[in-house]
Amino acid sequence: MSRLLRLALTVSAISLFPAALATASAERLKVVATFSIIADLAANVGGDRIDLTTLVGPDGDAHVYEPRPADARAVAAAGVVLVNGLQFEGFLKRLVDASGTKASVVELTKGIEPLKNADKDPHDHAEGAEASSEHQHEADEAGHDHEAHAHGEGHGHHDHGAFDPHAWQSVHNAEVYVRNISDAFCAADAAGCDTYKANAQSYGAQLSTLDDEIKAAVAAIPQARRTIITSHDAFNYFEHEYGLKFLAPEGVSTESEASAADVAALIKQIREDKASAIFVENISNSRLVEQIASETGLKVGGELYSDALSGPDGPAPTYLEMMKHNIGTIQGAISGS
Ligand code: ZN
Secondary structure, rough: OOOHHHHHHHHHHHHHHHHHHHHHHOOOOOEEEHHHHHHHHHHHHHHHEEEEEEEOOOOOOOOOOOOOOHHHHHHHHHHOOEEEEOOOOOOOHHHHHHHOOOOOEOOOOOOOOEEEOOOOOOOOHHHHHHHHHHHOOOOHHHHHOOOOOOOOOHHHHOOOEOOOOHHHHHHHHHHHHHHHHHHHHHHOOOHHHHHHHHHHHHHHHHHHHHHHHHHHHHOOOHHHEEEEEEEEOOOOHHHHHOEEEEEEOOOOOOOOOOOOOHHHHHHHHHHHHHOOOEEEEEEOHHHHHHHHHHHHHEEEEEEEOOOOOOHHHHHHHHOOHHHHHHHHHHHHEEEEE
């Protein structure tokens, strides 16, 4: 055997090691989560059996997200794509179509009781829809017909559906998400099913404790002090589940800016309802909230996490911490005002 051949064999033997590692990780179930909150739920269920990619990361706004080429590649390679549904991810259909993925696309809101959109005034913001028309035809490069889901309300691409998508703001709904994630992982990776179910069960117990804590915290807030203001309508499920009243200048999507009339109506309502606190949100610009605060004499009570987690060093890097941070911030602002 020549020296050269021996050298070649040695090199290829060495290179087997990284190849073996690559194979081990390739066997993990490839999961894409559309945004940070469901990514955290997925990580709790999947543990180290999954290889998780998150499209809209910490502090990101999924309502107006524009996918990148890397997102299409991740979706194409995925075994499971976890999405919120209820038209939260406006970018989703074109991304899935363009990627050509064979993954099952699993809507985690399946099985919850959805709340209807636009039940609340004064933030029926239909007139404001024109304000964001610059988004309208930006992302046509894939050439897909994205008007297909228009429900005849006249905002076409901007129609965000009949239901409010922010279902994760009720812990009870998060428990449904976790069951759906566990079922999806079991269907895609039967060998891991016992692990997924056990993880879902132990995480579910933490959710149940969290739910009790939030209920106790809200119960300690006097009825007359339970009206609070945020920047967009992301907390209807929290309101419905726990009994605080949330008002917002913007509707359930951040796509459209609040009109002057929306803001004036909200300020009138804040005075009538004697709102006790106002909060900025991590995903949206704080300018409008600060304006409303100064016009009504309310002090900004802190930052709530509505549609995204914080980064790892922030106060809300997981779903459990996000919900605790939000109720703690609300309690602190109301008791300190
Ligand atoms: Zn939102």
